[in-house]
Amino acid sequence: MLPPRDPDQILKARGAAHRPAGRFEPYRAVREDDGWDSPPDQTLLRTDVTTETPRRIITRNDSPDVPFDRSVNPYRGCEHGCIYCFARPTHAYLGLSPGLDFETRITAKLDAARLLEAEIARPGYAVAPIAFGTNTDPYQPVEARLGIMRACLQVMHDWNHPLSIVTRGRTILRDLDLIGAMAARGRVFVGISLTTLDAGLARQMEPRAPAPTTRLKMIRALADAGVRVRVMLSPMIPALTDHEIEALLSAARDAGAATASMIPIRLPHEVAPLFRDWLDRHHPGRAAHVMSRIQAMRGGRDNDPRFGHRMRGEGPEADLMHQRFRLARRRLGYDRESPPLDASRFAPPPRAGDQLALF
Template sequence: MNELSQLRQGAFAPGNSAEIADSIATGSGIRIDVDRRRGRGAGLNMSGRFEPVTRETFDDGWQTIKDLPPFITEVQIEKPRSVITRNESPDIPFDRSVNPYRGCEHGCIYCFARPTHSYMGLSAGVDFESRLFAKPDAPRLLERELARPDYKLRPIAIGTNTDPYQPIEKEWRIMRQILEVLQAANHPVMIVTKSAMVTRDIDLLAPMAEKGLARVGISVTTLDRKLARTMEPRASTPAKRLEAMRAVSEAGIPTAVLVAPVIPALNDHEIERVLDASKAAGAAEASYVLLRLPLEVSPLFRDWLLRNYPDRYRHVMSLIRSMRGGKDYDAEFGKRMKGAGPYAWQIGRRFELAAKRLGLNLTRRQLRNDLFVPPLGMGMQLSLL
């Protein structure tokens, strides 16, 4: 029996020896044929956790699985009643966000937003990357919500759940329209992306930044193009992200690098190199987030790890669990982003020392809240003054 077969049967897995076989091979769904999911991050497409029945694709002898068509990107229109999502999480620096899309074509295997597709009756696996939802009414709804008399101004974060600059944005341009609404209202905005497409909107972001109303964070997980292609199959290459960082910074837009997620024994050795490259590209601030594996993300990530780095599986998962109280994930506020224990402390200390050496995070520019001009939204009563 070779090492990969042993790993898939759980022989070398930390904890329960049957864990891999139970949660990946049978419990989480059959692996999708590589030709059908080419260009996708996930190798599984298990049923959503809220579904009353579980379905699996198998070869019944009538027609081979290889004859099934490949997964293509499908986009449906979603019509929400509101577009601003609020949260009260004490460990994130914003209390509201806007998501132009549901699901993300980038296909990052580690994406903590994958479980949200279960609310749509879809899989957190390949469905999350290929069956997407666009919200073309988002700009209009945002304008209406900003125009409400009881609206209380706070910076809006975009890109915190799914990437606003994923490939379908080229056609739908919803993010562009949202920025136009925010610019007209002088509303502060924080953007996070791993796409070079953000440079398309420099003409909007630069004037906003000049007023202290915009900043951009670009996620750089690794400088290894091969690892990035495997882990984030449809996101911009690391080199393109650094180029975008330079362009955004040179346009006068406050720019940050997010080393996220940090995955022990896979990309954590690159922390200093990523910060060095980002500083050279113009980043003034930096932060990091430890890998998070909530709900369906855990079996998806473990399956990906077995397929691509079987020799590292045991070591990676052992280190992750050492930082998560012996579990794949600990959702406790204050720990979910950074982890706990000696290895987590070491990662944090390395990051702090590298950032200090490079002069990152010396100042954190706060966005202005005093320039806001409420839009005259549709259906809103005009002022008599």
């Protein structure tokens, strides 16, 4: 059960409408009107950005469901406010709400580039591609002002370190000079998330993310710069967006995408009640049907967290969705996979005073 909406706050372009406590909190706060207070003065809820200095910036994982073993996320929380975001529950580790706090209380890691360089410079570091944007978007709106991702890219460029980027943020085009230079040497590829071509639905689901047409223009600009782009139909929502699979793949292919992937919607922990509430607010007539079809892919539950199942789903509903995706991908001429990124030139950048190489 979600708490009542805060009547003091005006919400503009937000995915969630509530601030439920995280699953680790021992108490829940509930507002009660005792009749003595005067009507509240409503204020617009704005985004608050704080900073932190972590000890390390590279996160390691051994999940069999993802194709990388290390990642960097310059931000905690994401102002894009995508209602379905599987990363929302991570705000609970900070004592914050996976609801409105996740999209309005952002933490920026200002020293990310310095920490990144220190870690890859350590003796014995074994180079392998680093994935950026695996949890929250490295090109969310605040990046245009802070430039943390830009600084990290400079480090990766200078050290000839391979990387991948997942985003839906238009600010990535600011960094085409660095990304294009790395792409020319086979050291980067970019994944662009594209969930719907319906601009109205996109505004509801992803209120502060670029419109679908803008994302297609991003794919075109990256492809024209020589960057290998993967279009990511993630998440795909049955009875809401799954009818667009073929159209999404066709539009992205026309824009220059070389590869494609798809993941059915996941609703871990606090995401499920937030998504249900969003459906009731924006699509009440189809809310029950959408949830029943999601549960048909998840063993009768809102979410199935098992390795090997969480990214694919199971049963006829999931099988049909994946079959449609595979057939459309093949018909449109997408490559099945991207070639491996080149890590052979990884080395410290030259510094002032270094001895020149003989050859």
